[in-house]
Amino acid sequence: MMLKKVVVCGVGLIGGSFALALKAAGAVGEVVGLGRTQASLAAAQQRGVIDRIASDWADALHDADLVFLAMPVGQVASVLVSMAPYLSSTTVITDGGSTKVDVALAARQALGAQCAQFVPGHPIAGAEKSGVAAARADLFYQKRVVLTPLAENTEAHIALVEHVWQACGAEVSRLDAEDHDRVFAAVSHLPHFLAFALVHEFAQRADSAQLFGFAAGGFRDFTRIASSHPEMWRDICLANRSALLVELDAYMVELMRARVLLAGADAEGLQAMFDTARTRRDAWLDGLTPPGE
């Protein structure tokens, strides 16, 4: 597979790594960049992440094989509206957003029948670092990418996006958009929300300096994701609000249940809870064979 021209809109960690991975795989002729911030695009060009900066959507989409949207999900709708007038019938679009129901809705509204060319996706890879400086060609290597195809997509469109991600070294799977948003509300969006909340609570307190003075490795790992990109996570929380609220409420119920054990000094109950958690987590880790091995 060889794409002559790929457009990356939003050349940060995800968009930049996608461009670098395709280049490393020899799967692309030219990568053209677009984005909000000229300085970021210039930096991306200087690093060789993109070959050139598009002057506008007309320029970007001319003869493009593929467009990758890699901006915070809150911007996807307006970007699709901007590009729609210049979209030919031969360009395929995909995205890297962490929520998929809202992206599918935005695609249908902005593109109409051309939404058949849009195959929503979500690479399960990232880092608490953001920006093109953090981009690397192996970010998606042996990581999962979940596609949530629209009913309108043809198998050829889906297969193209699948192959592109495989060229980046990723393991591709498919999920219904609603299932995707429910699952990731639990395993990703909730932990981010919880970690942000803990650090925020500590940051507000009168004894904040003392707390951070004694915080160590456990705290560091638990809160790693609280160093994630605030705007990106604001958009994810808003876009997946209803599913996240369900998960947050379930977790608060669990905390109240656990609080009853603690307040009642229920040694057996606490140990059973901790045992179940450790056993389940260790079984999960044992089963985590990197794709392809």
Add this chain to the structure above:
Amino acid sequence: MMLKKVVVCGVGLIGGSFALALKAAGAVGEVVGLGRTQASLAAAQQRGVIDRIASDWADALHDADLVFLAMPVGQVASVLVSMAPYLSSTTVITDGGSTKVDVALAARQALGAQCAQFVPGHPIAGAEKSGVAAARADLFYQKRVVLTPLAENTEAHIALVEHVWQACGAEVSRLDAEDHDRVFAAVSHLPHFLAFALVHEFAQRADSAQLFGFAAGGFRDFTRIASSHPEMWRDICLANRSALLVELDAYMVELMRARVLLAGADAEGLQAMFDTARTRRDAWLDGLTPPGE
């Protein structure tokens, strides 16, 4: 500093690493082990972590310079009662428990006036792995050890324990026991409790397999401490119950506050919360120069 004989009671990750560190530093003549499980002691002896297994407390304490108690904090009181009759006036005792108010109380009750020889301590190092197989000589290297001396301790006793930990490569500081338990309830015990609760909640659900099937790096780091030793953490939660309840309640208030932002789709409020958290955490990481550098 050279100790002729050190007794380690509880030769697991912490006790075993302490023994290995003292040996690596050439700071000890003989290390004698005691514990609940003969198989663990035999494994520790075979690895060279301890030189021999004590037959009983009389044997262990004979001519001992230092005793290190490294079992779950729930056992410290009964162990002190068992050893008290054989304790000479020249043996210094310390411990590695994660809670300090309960340990101080147990020392006063079991040792009476001889509690002056007991200097409570807490090495801020660990791993989600437990057992002597995970022990290593550099576990405490450039890590903090907090001593919470009793009013009865002499400066000489405290200095001895301080020097022993420095020989292990640790950075030693002192804190009041109540302050210690309050601070660690927040920065350590609460995150463990929260991580155990999240994995436990997922483990109980009908869609558990699907959730774990899509869990990735963020979840893995957030829940790393949910693979910690269940019995040890049961004891810590029980021993520090009142301080932990205060922290848990403060966190649940924070979650309710954050839930209001989420349910109300308060973009500005969410972003401000995330920004504050990321900025504070990054400032903390920037300030984390390893001691001695």
